[in-house]
Amino acid sequence: MIQRIQTVYLIVVILLGAVLPFFVNLWSDAAGNEIFADHAVFLSLAFYGSAVLALMAILMYKNRKNQFVMNRLNMILNLFLLGFFVYRSLNLSGETSVSEKGIGMLIPVFSIVFLVLANRAIKKDEDLVKSVDRLR
Template identity: 30%
Template sequence: MIQRIQSIWLLLATLTISCLLFVPMVTTTVGSTEYQVLATGLYQKTGEVTTKVEAFLPLLISTIAVALMCFINIFNFRKRAIQKKIIIANVVLIIGLSFWCSQYAKKIPGGLETANATIGMFLPVIAILFCMLAIRGINNDEKLLRSADRLR
């Protein structure tokens, strides 16, 4: 059913991955200029002015695709086995996305040695946790259905 707990976990995973578009993953300060790496690109902030230095279009598209995959999977509630397989594939894609984000984070001026990791670097881990909790909810539903079948 759509109101099951795994729907909430998948929605939270979707929101967590979507936050990568708005929350910086890595920041660094060079002189009076602050640089931020988001899934959308590399941004330079001087004073109050923020400009995009480089766009990361492939990373942006893949981040949106992974978030949409999580969201669309909410509506597979009638096909629990397929829903679990899609969640596992989504976890693999999130791991790949986080690796890809780290590769783009190396483009920050000064390198990763001087950069500060922000909450954006930990969002994929939180999304994976939400996906695992969704799998646990699906397993609990399957147990409930098996026990109901035994009673018949």
């Protein structure tokens, strides 16, 4: 059943991971050049990995337990991305004169929020199926 609410949440995660980091700057370097996800191979692979994991979770709609686990793995990947961004932002120079952080550093936070919402909806579906099985 692809028409569930967690599919909408996971589509938002796909858009956040596959599209947005390549249009929103992540940070600016000392020369003022904006850095996007396509400038760093690690970042682009991590964002694409997050999008692929969300797509795989959507396609696993028949097996809710694996879908739940796939979202947990995606959350861990986004936590690593968030940790990298925090490390990077703490090591940026010139913070007193100009802010060099971009709005794209918040993408993993939004992805984690939508993954948590998707997991709550998956858990609700799983509980509903268990309660119906109890009645049989």
